[in-house]
Amino acid sequence: xxxxxxxxWPPLVAxxxxxxxxxxxxxxxxxxxxxxxxxxxxxxxxSEWLAPAATASNTYFGPFIKAGAxxxxxxxxxxxxxxxxxxxxxxxxxxxSVQVERGPQTSRGQRLVYxxxxxxxVGFGARLARGCTSGIxxxxxxxxxxxxxxxxxxxxxxGFVVSMLARRVWQ
Amino acid sequence: xxxxxxxxxxxGGLLSGILFGYVLEAAxxxxxxxxxxxxxxKDFAVFKVMFTAVxxxxxxxxxxxxxxxxxxxxxxxxxxxxxxxxxxGILIGAxxxxxxxxxxxxxxxxxxxxxxxxxxxxxxxxxxxxxxxxxxxxTSFYFAAKGPDAQRLPDLLxxxxxxxxxxxxxxxMGGFVLGSRLERARGGPxxxxxxCAPEAGSSDETSASHPTYALKA
Numbered sequence: 475x476x477x478x479x480x481x482x483w484p485p486l487v488a489x490x491x492x493x494x495x496x497x498x499x500x501x502x503x504x505x506x507x508x509x510x511x512x513x514x515x516x517x518x519x520x521s522e523w524l525a526p527a528a529t530a531s532n533t534y535f536g537p538f539i540k541a542g543a544x545x546x547x548x549x550x551x552x553x554x555x556x557x558x559x560x561x562x563x564x565x566x567x568x569x570x571s572v573q574v575e576r577g578p579q580t581s582r583g584q585r586l587v588y589x590x591x592x593x594x595x596v597g598f599g600a601r602l603a604r605g606c607t608s609g610i611x612x613x614x615x616x617x618x619x620x621x622x623x624x625x626x627x628x629x630x631x632x633g634f635v636v637s638m639l640a641r642r643v644w645q
Numbered sequence: 646x647x648x649x650x651x652x653x654x655x656x657g658g659l660l661s662g663i664l665f666g667y668v669l670e671a672a673x674x675x676x677x678x679x680x681x682x683x684x685x686x687k688d689f690a691v692f693k694v695m696f697t698a699v700x701x702x703x704x705x706x707x708x709x710x711x712x713x714x715x716x717x718x719x720x721x722x723x724x725x726x727x728x729x730x731x732x733x734g735i736l737i738g739a740x741x742x743x744x745x746x747x748x749x750x751x752x753x754x755x756x757x758x759x760x761x762x763x764x765x766x767x768x769x770x771x772x773x774x775x776x777x778x779x780x781x782x783x784t785s786f787y788f789a790a791k792g793p794d795a796q797r798l799p800d801l802l803x804x805x806x807x808x809x810x811x812x813x814x815x816x817x818m819g820g821f822v823l824g825s826r827l828e829r830a831r832g833g834p835x836x837x838x839x840x841c842a843p844e845a846g847s848s849d850e851t852s853a854s855h856p857t858y859a860l861k862a
Contacts, residue, residue, distance in 0.1 A: 633741055
């Protein structure tokens with residue numbers, strides 16, 4: 475490292491800024507921020523490339539394919555924006571860091587296996603919940619939707635339990 | 646011209662996303678160690694940032710409605726399907742604790758150089774595809790225990806919205822104070838220096854337990 479990275483924003487400042495960004499999104503679009511909706515569309519598109527007939531007849535992916543061009547959607551542009559915003563922020567603050575980030579007792583290979591399994595659980599869970607931490611937890615919670623708070627309760631309880639069972643992964 | 650604009654265009658999507666990504670990165674949410682530090686109680690950034698953002702937006706929407714700027718039913722409110730939403734929250738909490746990210750923060754991880762975030766995204770695509778091909782047997786679970794359409798806490802509890810917002814602000818403040826105390830007791834929170842060095846994972850233990858670290862917090 476030649477220069478040291480600039481500090482993260484204090485949580486209150488970041489939370490306030492995130493709230494303003496979320497409020498602006500509600501006023502522009504009528505809905506909140508998201509992320510997993512893009513993954514759903516990407517998965518439907520990949521499935522269509524690999525197995526067009528099975529995808530078209532699939533109850534869940536089929537409607538995305540019938541509507542045509544699953545990736546041509548607001549959520550795709552939003553996720554591209556997230557990539558741009560995070561890249562510019564990390565670069566300009568010296569916080570870009572090419573690495574396999576992991577706990578001190580976890581090997582690189584183990585970390586990638588955990589990342590894949592964790593990602594698969596999250597991908598499956600987001601479809602069940604009809605949204606992810608951003609779409610239903612943050613955006614749903616901000617509208618005081620009961621669904622948002624049920625989601626957040628499940629998220630935090632499971633997070634603490636699994637973290638205790640898998641302490642070695644990060645500590 | 647009425648607000649919201651209900652604009653689903655490219656420019657608005659990019660703008661929302663750029664703000665979202667920039668703020669998440671600045672909060673430190675590209676780092677899976679900082680994110681999962683929430684569940685070892687070493688770093689309360691996830692709770693603090695999320696709770697603050699929820700309340701800023703919730704109070705903002707409330708005031709805009711009171712002032713007549715937006716209508717009562719102006720924004721999208723998700724409907725509860727109790728079992729699916731609870732199970733989904735549990736799976737995402739479990740996957741987050743194990744894999745280090747949620748969908749939005751994994752995109753930030755990718756943009757700030759984390760290869761593990763790329764693998765996490767591949768895992769999400771696999772999990773989503775598995776769900777789609779299991780959707781038929783899961784359908785009744787997916788729609789079970791449906792709540793009233795777009796139900797909100799004021800409807801559920803029969804209390805005025807200002808009172809709920811005030812109670813949430815008090816809970817948030819209590820959580821902030823308690824969280825900061827727990828962070829300090831565990832040598833947290835994680836700083837940019839701790840988590841943004843290339844391949845910091847292997848040599849991190851020494852810096853994380855270094856005494857100056859706790860003072861910075």
